[in-house]
Amino acid sequence: MPKRVDHDLRRRQIGEALLRIASTRGLQAASMREVATEAGVSLRLVQYYFHTKQELLLGALAYLGEQLSARVEAHIRALGMPPTPRSLVYGTLTAILPTDDESRRLTRTYAAYYTLVLAEPALATEHGATYPDLLERFLAGHLRTAQQAGQVDPGLDAPTAAAGLLALTNGLGSSVLGGQRDGDAALAILTYHLDRLFGGPA
Amino acid sequence: MPKRVDHDLRRRQIGEALLRIASTRGLQAASMREVATEAGVSLRLVQYYFHTKQELLLGALAYLGEQLSARVEAHIRALGMPPTPRSLVYGTLTAILPTDDESRRLTRTYAAYYTLVLAEPALATEHGATYPDLLERFLAGHLRTAQQAGQVDPGLDAPTAAAGLLALTNGLGSSVLGGQRDGDAALAILTYHLDRLFGGPA
């Protein structure tokens, strides 16, 4: 056999080539040949590491999820340790708002997958597509903690507020990607709502 | 010439066939042949009335816009005449929330086009893709009217609040289409926020 090679690394290299294409030209431009070229390998290799296109799409989606949660964690950490309920909520939501190149790439790619899953629900069943669900529960939990600490109006329904915040952030993200406003304007709207919730700026 | 035919009607018939496909199987399933079959005409006819695929996509997008604004107007009217600032805002936002078959179809189709435009921005420049912008200004205007009538906190920044409401509604719609919650739950979250804005239920 030729020099034994790290399969996981190669798979990631190819999968991330697909994500790169999806973020710039959309998933419909991500043919096997195009992915091979972008990754700098031959078509045969893409087939070798991902036997079928669906496998490639699902594998790349898993990498996208990793990148997304890594960014969320990094953003939370950047707001200081130990994290407060406020910084957890704030950091999570600002992490998934397209305000810089990386977040723009991530949200664009996520949008491409979202539409694909809408048209082909079979893709979602294979995968724990409950990522937004996890985020929402995460937010609701920390909102409740903030309520117990007296930082948020205790009359608020935490799950409803968390769902609203996440939906607001996603909607703002869509408007940024659509070119309706820039990332800073969206961030201003989001912080305005967050500050109202937490009773004024920190 | 064979019996003179109504071109506008035929174009609409074909364009709406594309919208039907896009809403169920996505735009990537909307090939010229598939659209022809769905519309019950030959491939040649699709080519005859829309010389190229881009023309077809743009034409159908125009029909989608018509259907969308027709639904918004109908929803506003259904809340009683003459419309109040509150019913204008409420009717607009609930119209674009996927709570029934028609709104689900419209929002799904809109999402498909949104992703296409993200990948192919050239499509948007041809068309006044500023539909969300129009909605936002519409909402901001009526929020300001409501402030002058004392129905909404005058300390609120109307454009920011309007952008937030529209983003919230879009984000909630995405979660409904994604199967994260049903239309009624989304509607409850939206009305909760609206009622807080307008100072309690009507």
Add this chain to the structure above:
DNA sequence: CTTTTTGTGATACGACCGTATCATCAACGG
């Protein structure tokens, strides 16, 4: 009644798609 014009069918072309096949080459086990 011819001659144009408008609408429609049948079919073809070249490109690209996902997938499969065949051959090869390098390392390891015996």
Add this chain to the structure above:
DNA sequence: CCGTTGATGATACGGTCGTATCACAAAAAG
């Protein structure tokens, strides 16, 4: 040293895509 196996290249197949071409029928124009 040799046969087995892991990794890779080259190439092909059937299908679908958007688009173009050719033919033709039917109504209108002269």
